[in-house]
Amino acid sequence: MKELILEMPTMYADHHVLKVREALEGLKGIEEAYASSAWKKLMISYEEKSIKPAEIEKALTKAGYPPGEGATPILVTASSDLKRDPQWEKLGNRVTETNQKDLEMSGQSRR
Amino acid sequence: MSRYIATRAIRGANAIVAEAEALMQKAIADKGADHPVAFPNTAYFLPVMYGMLGAEVETLGQMEPILEHAKSLLHPLPDEKLWVPYLGETLDSGMSTILAAEAIEAIRFVYGEQPEPYPGLELAGVTDYSNFGGNGATPPTDGHLNGPIDDIQLRSWGIQLVDGRMPGFAAILGAAHSNEAAVAIVRELQSRSILTFLCGNVNGRSIIDQLVEEGVEMGFDTYIIPFGRDTLSAIYPVGFATRSALTFGGMKGGQWRDILLYNKYRVFAFALALGEVDDLKYAAAAGVISYGFPVIADTVIPEILPTGVTQYEHVISMPWNEIEGATEEEKATKLVQKCIEVRGLKIKVSEVPVPVPYGSAFEGEVVRKNDMRVEFGGKHSRAFEYLFMEKMDDVEDGKIELIGPTFEDIEDKGSMDLCILVKVAGRKMEKDFEPVLERQVHYFINGASGIQHIGQRDIAWIRISTAAADKGFNLNHFGDILYARFHEDFGSIVDKVEISIITDPDLHAEWLEKAREAFEERNVRLGSMTDESVDDFYSCTLCQSFAPDHVCIVSPERLGLCGAYNWLDCKASFQINPTGPNQPIKKATEIDEAKGYFEGVNEFAVQASHGVVTEVSMYSIMENPMTACGCFECIAMLIPEANGVMIVSREDTSMTPTGMTFSTLAGMAGGGLQTPGVMGHGKFYILSPKFMSADGGFKRVVWMSSILKEQMAEQLKAVAEREGDPDLIDKIADETICTDVEGLLTFIAEKGHPTLEMDPMF
Known part of the structure; x- marks a missing residue:
């Protein structure tokens, strides 16, 4: 029995875990797999006589999850010069204050 | 952070x-x-x-x-x-x-x-x-x-x-x-x-x-x-x-x-x-x-x-x-x-001494035949429950007795007759509260995990699961549940509770006869109650925690729109909690008898709706209809072309002649707003003589969800006879007949629906 640990940068949520496990289910020789979306890692125990790591990686790539490749998409990046969050330019300043409605509603919660 | x-x-x-x-x-x-x-x-x-x-x-x-x-x-x-x-x-x-x-x-x-x-x-x-x-x-x-x-x-x-x-x-x-x-x-x-x-x-x-x-x-x-x-x-x-x-x-x-x-x-x-x-x-x-x-x-x-x-x-x-x-x-x-x-949840946990988990979440639990140890009622036996009040001295508080054999000798998945007899006494107890309390037996017993209770009165059907029986649940536990819950929930009107669980055949038959006589008396009493026969209606502002401006006015002939509270329920609720959501409303001066305007009702509506609603017509959909929170069982809505109304059940997901489904209509009927021509209501209100009586009453109904026709077939037949047109139900369309106005008009014309000859609704 051999163990294989793969980095899975695009497996950032549990719906990806279901897809990754589905891809592994069709492969012979996989004894056990732990797919962690929290750590973006896939830990596999496999029978080396039945399957090779390359075949596992190929199956994962075919399912849309190439090990070690890609990254979690970041649509908004900080401005490199000022290290400022550019979104605040769009969203504008927001001021937090106690709203009268908060006060009114807080007194009327469930009887 | x-x-x-x-x-x-x-x-x-x-x-x-x-x-x-x-x-x-x-x-x-x-x-x-x-x-x-x-x-x-x-x-x-x-x-x-x-x-x-x-x-x-x-x-x-x-x-x-x-x-x-x-x-x-x-x-x-x-x-x-x-x-x-x-x-x-x-x-x-x-x-x-x-x-x-x-x-x-x-x-x-x-x-x-x-x-x-x-x-x-x-x-x-x-x-x-x-x-x-x-x-x-x-x-x-x-x-x-x-x-x-x-x-x-x-x-x-x-x-x-x-x-x-x-x-x-x-x-x-x-x-x-x-x-x-x-x-x-x-x-x-x-x-x-x-x-x-x-x-x-x-x-x-x-x-x-x-x-x-x-x-x-x-x-x-x-x-x-x-x-x-x-x-x-x-x-x-x-x-x-x-x-x-x-x-x-x-x-x-x-x-x-x-x-x-x-x-x-x-x-x-x-x-x-x-x-x-x-x-x-x-x-x-x-x-x-x-x-x-x-x-x-x-x-x-x-x-x-x-x-x-x-x-x-x-x-x-x-x-x-x-x-x-x-x-x-x-x-x-x-x-x-x-x-x-x-x-910061506020939880009320009922302490009920039974060997299985207990809570409202178990109320809807189904015990399937394969998982069942024994059943009472249904096809093969008779189960009924009867609650009545007695004088203080005639009720022994806390007494729970089983009269007759237990189910131990019944074969697995077998059935037996059962009677649950509840005697109550209390200084504030009234005869009218008997059916209100009796109806609680269903909810109270259903709260036990592994127990299924369906129906009421003499059509009760109870199942005990094998898992519950294995944990030691027995017939006396029905008494334990009822004793604990009646004291906890109705302690202000019930001082003493005594429960007999009867399986003895002779005694079962004897009490069944007595119970049926009492049920008949109650039917007559409830049937004779009219809005005119009482001085007070009741408010229901229970839903104000969700719909802050809505207030239900509950009268003997108009139950709450959720279908869960009728006039007697509200009256009992007021006795239990005098400062609670159900307050008596003095009708006071009758402003308009036909439309159901009462001075007292209007005054209460203004105050309880925070000034949003100034007038409420109890009997009209066209003029100041009662508001709705969102819990309504049905929506009645005017169909101007047909000079009548349709009634859509919340259980009906199909299209209606207005071109809107119940879900879309509900957006217009709820939220505590008065919309003339649209009204949320309880399903049994349809049977009331006061249903839209100012606008022509039940004869205005031209379309009704088929599920209502099926569920209330017998009662609707009686209403049709009361209205002097025994074939009226057949003249009312439903979603299986038409879901557009053209189809509806053709249908009611073919059937000769009475609304075609009635005065215009507006």
Whole structure:
């Protein structure tokens, strides 16, 4: 029995875990797999006589999850010069204050 | 504020918005921008998009600006060196996450991937997908998870959410430490009657799988709703919360601030993350925090302890291994207690001395024949329950006796006759309260896990499961339950309770005869009660915790629109709690007898609706009709072309002649607003002589959901005879006959419906 640990940068949520496990289910020789979306890692125990790591990686790539490749998409990046969050330019300043409605509603919660 | 949480939530939000956009572009390429999107049998379009942005999204193409908006709420990842406050960025990211998740789930419906297939799963109460095909998707045929909760269920839970029977809801994401822990957590929530929503997985294993493996019954009836095996399906609880504000709070799309505050103060919900937490779970958690819902995790994660957006702490970590407790059950109790404490839920737990778990969440539990030890009533035996008042000295408080054999000698899955006799006495007890209290027997007994109670009076049908019998549940426990609950819930009118469980054949027959005589007397008494025969009507403001300006006026001939409270119920409720939601309203001067205007009613309506409603007509739909909260069983609506009204049941999901389904109509009828020509009401109000009596009464009904015709066939026949037209029901169309005005007009003309010759309604 051999163990294989793969980095899975695009497996950032549990719906990806279901897809990754589905891809592994069709492969012979996989004894056990732990797919962690929290750590973006896939830990596999496999029978080396039945399957090779390359075949596992190929199956994962075919399912849309190439090990070690890609990254979690970041649509908004900080401005490199000022290290400022550019979104605040769009969203504008927001001021937090106690709203009268908060006060009114807080007194009327469930009887 | 935790930089770690902010980083992961912002990263998760960026990723899921990108994923949603890619999926939307693919769907538009595959199906076209005009392809419809919808959640089946729900109003308010895609509810989060509608509630937060006021966007009425009905096609794939209309999602584009929504995702653009979601993008505008994204932020870059926090800098590793410069630490600044991140709460605003995190909350923005949470909102963009739930908008993206809603888009993805809606697109999954387009591809037939929702509701999520789960072969072989049978749910006890589930969203009806039979009429769903509007976006080209095929309705599921095999087992599946629930998907979004339909409007019928949302509204029928409304009354339980407001009267405290259902104190709030828990959204559980992930998988528990073990199957035993999963069952223990869910049972703990059930015993507190907390609605439990299930989503997500850890390593492909969901709490849903764990509960299926352990044979836990899930579905609307048991308060455990499996939405989906990934975090994206957590959008359904968020949508449920948004729809609660729109349905019961009378809020409109786009009132995002009011909707979030409504949830913070009125919808008592929290999220429980079981197992490891990934980027999307952090991002989704940030989304629910905006709603005021805290998140509790059973793993080691950073915490957000200051209050503000939620009332108490925002994120709490309570690692399962560190919870003190010898068993999984003890740990589950402590975890759930912590959740309740963090959300500030107010829980009323009934202490009932029975060997099985007890709580409202078990009320809808079904005991199937294979799981049954013994049954009483049904096809093979007779069961009845009879409650009556006696003089103080004739009732021995706390006496519970079994007269006759127990079920030990009955073969497995066999049946036997049963009588549950309840004698009560109390200084404030009145004869009229007997049926009100007797009806509670159903709810009280049903609260025991493994016991099923259906029907009432002499058509009761009770089953005890093998599991309950194995735990030692016996017939005397029916008495223990009733004794405890009558004292707890009706202690102010009931001073003494004595219960006899009778299985002895001779005594059973003797009491059955006495009970039937009493039932007949009660029928006559209730039938003779009219609005004219009493001085007081009763208010019901129970729903004001959800619909702040709504007030129900309950009279002997008009029950509450939820169908749960009639005039006698309200009268008893006032005796129990003199400062509660049911207050007597002196009718005072009758301003207009025909339309049902009373000075006292108007004065009360002004005060209780905070000035929103100034006049209420008790008997007209056209002039100042009574407002509705959102819990109504039916909606009556004018069809001007037919000079009549249609009545749609909330159980009817089909199209109506107005071109709107019940869900869409409900948006016009609810929220505490008076809309002439539209009225929410209880289904038994249809049978009342006072039903729209100012506008021509029952003869105005030209269309009615077929389910009402079926459920009330005998009573409607009697109403038709009362109205002097025995064939009237056959002249009323339903959805199987027509769902458009042209078809309706042709039908009523062919049948010679009386409304065609009546005066114009307006």
